[in-house]
Amino acid sequence: MGKKGNLMSVRHDIKVLDATIRDGGLVNDFYFDDEFIRDLYKANVDAGVDYMEFGYKASKDLFDENKFGKWKFCDEQSIRDIVGDNDTDLKISVMADVGRTNYKRDIIPRSESVIDMVRVATYINTIPAAIDMAEYCHKQGYETTVNIMAISNAKESDMKQMLELLGQSSVEAIYLVDSYGALYPEQIREIADMYLEYGEKYGKSIGIHAHNNQQLAFANTIEALGQGVSYLDATMSSMGRGAGNCPMELLIGFLQNPKYNILPVLKFIEKQIIKLKNEGITWGYDIQYLLTGRFNLHPSSAISFTKDKRTDYATFYSELLDKE
Amino acid sequence: MGKKGNLMSVRHDIKVLDATIRDGGLVNDFYFDDEFIRDLYKANVDAGVDYMEFGYKASKDLFDENKFGKWKFCDEQSIRDIVGDNDTDLKISVMADVGRTNYKRDIIPRSESVIDMVRVATYINTIPAAIDMAEYCHKQGYETTVNIMAISNAKESDMKQMLELLGQSSVEAIYLVDSYGALYPEQIREIADMYLEYGEKYGKSIGIHAHNNQQLAFANTIEALGQGVSYLDATMSSMGRGAGNCPMELLIGFLQNPKYNILPVLKFIEKQIIKLKNEGITWGYDIQYLLTGRFNLHPSSAISFTKDKRTDYATFYSELLDKE
Numbered sequence: 001m002g003k004k005g006n007l008m009s010v011r012h013d014i015k016v017l018d019a020t021i022r023d024g025g026l027v028n029d030f031y032f033d034d035e036f037i038r039d040l041y042k043a044n045v046d047a048g049v050d051y052m053e054f055g056y057k058a059s060k061d062l063f064d065e066n067k068f069g070k071w072k073f074c075d076e077q078s079i080r081d082i083v084g085d086n087d088t089d090l091k092i093s094v095m096a097d098v099g100r101t102n103y104k105r106d107i108i109p110r111s112e113s114v115i116d117m118v119r120v121a122t123y124i125n126t127i128p129a130a131i132d133m134a135e136y137c138h139k140q141g142y143e144t145t146v147n148i149m150a151i152s153n154a155k156e157s158d159m160k161q162m163l164e165l166l167g168q169s170s171v172e173a174i175y176l177v178d179s180y181g182a183l184y185p186e187q188i189r190e191i192a193d194m195y196l197e198y199g200e201k202y203g204k205s206i207g208i209h210a211h212n213n214q215q216l217a218f219a220n221t222i223e224a225l226g227q228g229v230s231y232l233d234a235t236m237s238s239m240g241r242g243a244g245n246c247p248m249e250l251l252i253g254f255l256q257n258p259k260y261n262i263l264p265v266l267k268f269i270e271k272q273i274i275k276l277k278n279e280g281i282t283w284g285y286d287i288q289y290l291l292t293g294r295f296n297l298h299p300s301s302a303i304s305f306t307k308d309k310r311t312d313y314a315t316f317y318s319e320l321l322d323k324e
Numbered sequence: 325m326g327k328k329g330n331l332m333s334v335r336h337d338i339k340v341l342d343a344t345i346r347d348g349g350l351v352n353d354f355y356f357d358d359e360f361i362r363d364l365y366k367a368n369v370d371a372g373v374d375y376m377e378f379g380y381k382a383s384k385d386l387f388d389e390n391k392f393g394k395w396k397f398c399d400e401q402s403i404r405d406i407v408g409d410n411d412t413d414l415k416i417s418v419m420a421d422v423g424r425t426n427y428k429r430d431i432i433p434r435s436e437s438v439i440d441m442v443r444v445a446t447y448i449n450t451i452p453a454a455i456d457m458a459e460y461c462h463k464q465g466y467e468t469t470v471n472i473m474a475i476s477n478a479k480e481s482d483m484k485q486m487l488e489l490l491g492q493s494s495v496e497a498i499y500l501v502d503s504y505g506a507l508y509p510e511q512i513r514e515i516a517d518m519y520l521e522y523g524e525k526y527g528k529s530i531g532i533h534a535h536n537n538q539q540l541a542f543a544n545t546i547e548a549l550g551q552g553v554s555y556l557d558a559t560m561s562s563m564g565r566g567a568g569n570c571p572m573e574l575l576i577g578f579l580q581n582p583k584y585n586i587l588p589v590l591k592f593i594e595k596q597i598i599k600l601k602n603e604g605i606t607w608g609y610d611i612q613y614l615l616t617g618r619f620n621l622h623p624s625s626a627i628s629f630t631k632d633k634r635t636d637y638a639t640f641y642s643e644l645l646d647k648e
Contacts, residue, residue, distance in 0.1 A: 184546065185543055185546070186550060214542065215541075215542050215571065218539050218543075219509055223509060237611075262641070263638055266611065266641055267637075267638045270635055270637050287561075287590065314591045
């Protein structure tokens, strides 16, 4: 694949998606106050962000409503309480995890909903179930994407088979998700090229969702963008599980299209993110996340290390060696 | 230029340089205790680092010895107190700033010194003075490099003229220095290619020194490496002016040559860097540094913003707009 655009060009195919509530909710069990969500919505509208993801459509049969904030479930009314009829250019998305969503009950027809897009999250081995769910949502009238997590663990041959299946489906976009923050830019470019090849063949857009374990979430996002990837996930101040995501402030600062405006992002961080951090909510690059990224492992052990306020990095390194 | 090596290959031309004292000293006016420096020296030896930079050779005529720690001056005896005769594979470097070093007095013959390399730091408009200093140090027996700072502000035609002059000099390596943390990977690859073209023509190595204003110091370093750059600056936990540098722990984690070992780096961070941070020494990525990087400005205003414990990012953004 050739490069698509450069630092002087505007790409009108770009869609910036704010995943602050959804990935950030993994840090605080989705307990955001309504003012935070209202300010975030306003910041995204003003900043020219294309999509705002409000959270998960998790099944209340599987997850106890008393143990999570409302954005793990994203009831229609919860979103409407914030956005009304959403009379803005910002589209609204929710994420539905394969095996954790009662979609036939909980995903109502789009004509009755303020939601525009459903993103289906899956590991590569549950692609058939993901496609079933995406097709259901498509028939309900939604834009859909399938986001394949932990792609750093996938074999090339499996990836090609998966891309072939997704190419033939009704989804708008296929996401490359580096859940473990394990991938370097040269790997991201290669994987993005593979996705883009199938994307061109079948008329699908390609997206990227990066994690910051090795301080590469922003670099990997803009390198993928340079190859032709167009759906770009970011979060305010990188809020997200473990080392967090691609920081919205860096991404908006990078994009050339004058529709994007960094000032509302700065104001939101100033007012809401600093408050969260002062309350002790913790995320972002640290040695333990670098190590799970480097070992291509789920960040769960690094998250425990952080919660336990440990700083014995050398011991943690030895513990990870045993998990390889 | 073609790519040089990939993730599976070992590049024997790579030289990792630890600049923790020198760039980190800009954060704490070079007031490190001797135990910190001894532990850092031991960590670098054990980690397989190639060079350790002890600090600046600043002139005591210009700078008051009572206002800075000893590593701003790097007296021969100060270094020997730490390393003895340095009977290790780790080489020792110091930095000499053009116009701030009385080099004819303070750079003694290498045969009498434990220092191996002198790195001359210059802006592009003082290249003739930098070459004079480098030639003097070369004649004294040292390895030399010239490090051209703030390259994000230089014109291409000036860069080519400068590279021609340095190509014809006696220096071992020419450094690309992104002092403002302003450059994106695609720009770094282009500039690195230009440097490498002259490097190949004249038999010079090329180096990179990156800053982390946009969380790109590591990405830019490994992308330059992929193009053929071989002298790589890093600091422990990215300690350095403003947003800091390329983190040593990420760089060592990336390199494939088994001579490099991350464990001593982790132990050093655990013991010494956490202590510094707990003492209130501050550096690293933050919104104010992103903004000076994005505006391609010296980080001084962001450093003042940090010292004043300000968090009014939107106001700071407006202040920078006025400086454009």
